[in-house]
Amino acid sequence: MIDTIKIGVLRWHHILNPSDADLQYLTDNFHFHPLDIEDCRSDYNQRPKIDIYDDYYFIILHFPYFDKINKFVRTREVKIFWGEDYIITIGRSHWVVAEMFSEFKAKEERKEEIEVGTSDTLLYLILEKLMKETRMIIKKIGDNVESINRYLFSRRAERIIEKISVTRKNIILLNTIFKPQIPLFGKFESGGIDGYAENMEDYWGNILDYHKNILDMVEDYAEIIEGLARTFDSLQANKTNEIIKILTLISSILLPLTFIAGLYGMNVNLPFQSDGRSFLIIMGAMVIIAITMFLYFKTRKWL
Numbered sequence: 001m002i003d004t005i006k007i008g009v010l011r012w013h014h015i016l017n018p019s020d021a022d023l024q025y026l027t028d029n030f031h032f033h034p035l036d037i038e039d040c041r042s043d044y045n046q047r048p049k050i051d052i053y054d055d056y057y058f059i060i061l062h063f064p065y066f067d068k069i070n071k072f073v074r075t076r077e078v079k080i081f082w083g084e085d086y087i088i089t090i091g092r093s094h095w096v097v098a099e100m101f102s103e104f105k106a107k108e109e110r111k112e113e114i115e116v117g118t119s120d121t122l123l124y125l126i127l128e129k130l131m132k133e134t135r136m137i138i139k140k141i142g143d144n145v146e147s148i149n150r151y152l153f154s155r156r157a158e159r160i161i162e163k164i165s166v167t168r169k170n171i172i173l174l175n176t177i178f179k180p181q182i183p184l185f186g187k188f189e190s191g192g193i194d195g196y197a198e199n200m201e202d203y204w205g206n207i208l209d210y211h212k213n214i215l216d217m218v219e220d221y222a223e224i225i226e227g228l229a230r231t232f233d234s235l236q237a238n239k240t241n242e243i244i245k246i247l248t249l250i251s252s253i254l255l256p257l258t259f260i261a262g263l264y265g266m267n268v269n270l271p272f273q274s275d276g277r278s279f280l281i282i283m284g285a286m287v288i289i290a291i292t293m294f295l296y297f298k299t300r301k302w303l
Contacts, residue, residue, distance in 0.1 A: 005104050007114050012122060013088040014101045026088070032056070032081065040090050045077055048181045050193065056083040057193065061184075062177045063094050063130050064137055073137065073170040075177055078130065080123065084196045087122050096133045097126060120197035124207065131210035138217045141170055145221050148228050157236065164229050171225060174218045178211065185211045249302060253293045257286045 002022055005012040015022050023037050036058045039046050051058040059080040064073045078097060081088035089097050107114050116122045144167050151160060187193045188204035195204075264282060297303045 003101070003105070005101070005108050005114075007104075007108075007116050007122070009085050010116065010119060010122065011086045012101065012104065013086060014098070015088070015090045016092065016098070018090055026081075026090075030056070030081070030083070030086075030088075032058070036081075040079060045075060048184055050184055050187060052193065056081055058082075061127075061130075061181065063096070063134055064174060064177055065094060065133075066137065066140075070140075071166060073141075073173050075173065078126075080126070082119060082123055084119060087119050087126070089126070094130060094133075096130050100126060100129055118197040120195045120200050120203075124200070124203045127207050128210070131207065131214065134214055135210070135217070138174065138214060138221070141167060141174075142217070142221055145224050145228070148225070152228060152232060153235070160232060164225065164232060167221075167225050168229065171218060171222045175222065178215050178218065181211065182215070245302070249297055252297075253290055256289050256293075260286055260289075 001015070001017075001019075002025065003014045003016075005014075018040055023040060026032055026040075027034075027037055033051070033053065036051060039058075039060065045062070046060050048062050049058075049060050057080075059078075059082060061078045061080075062075050063078055065076050066072070067074055076094040077091060078093050079090045081090070089101065104114055116125065144163060148160060148163050148167065154160070185208045189201065189208045191201075193204075260282065294303070
């Protein structure tokens, strides 16, 4: 179903789940390129791009969102047809786009004024809101990085390992989302995309600044989480070495005692075997050996 908002001569069409009839309507009334229609039909994520035509632009962008448990970052496509007097958002777009459309729809029903004059302005507002929401997501990931830093030296190793793994996965995904879009957003400010309204360079420059700021934040958090991960690995390796050292020293102490116990357990004639005090003598010798080895280890500062 095609839902539409009228803002003066401007139209914002929003198609949540495009059917074949919806796509045919776009083909018949807007004469979009068949390849663009095919991209809208596809359920698979397309590469970010801007296709430039004489009378419209077709834009595919990627933006992140958290899953239902607010743990893992996922990717959502934003597909936009941008013409002189219309904006068409199509497909299972980012929730920010759907929410913004609902807000505008409510204003239209209340007959409130919507301060949008051109399709360029509407596109800018959509991109700006997506960028702001993305910054909130990255700030939340930054809070997770700070939490890892705070609890790095605690004894909750399993939780720290899980947090580091989840955060690294999210940061890697954010890098794969935004790095391919650097030249795409650069086209707006550099004049590679003319648009339909004048004096929009500063606004497109602001979108590019948002994008650069987001990418800088992602790269900073990536460096921090890698450093924390290496520190955590070193701490765990050190703890493991300490445990192995203690177990090795215990084994070293028990080795001669085990030898003596095994020796006197054999069915052969041995010294003190017929003596009634043999048990006490052997136990005393074993205690002396154990204490001597313990003191030796302490003297060498191995304990």
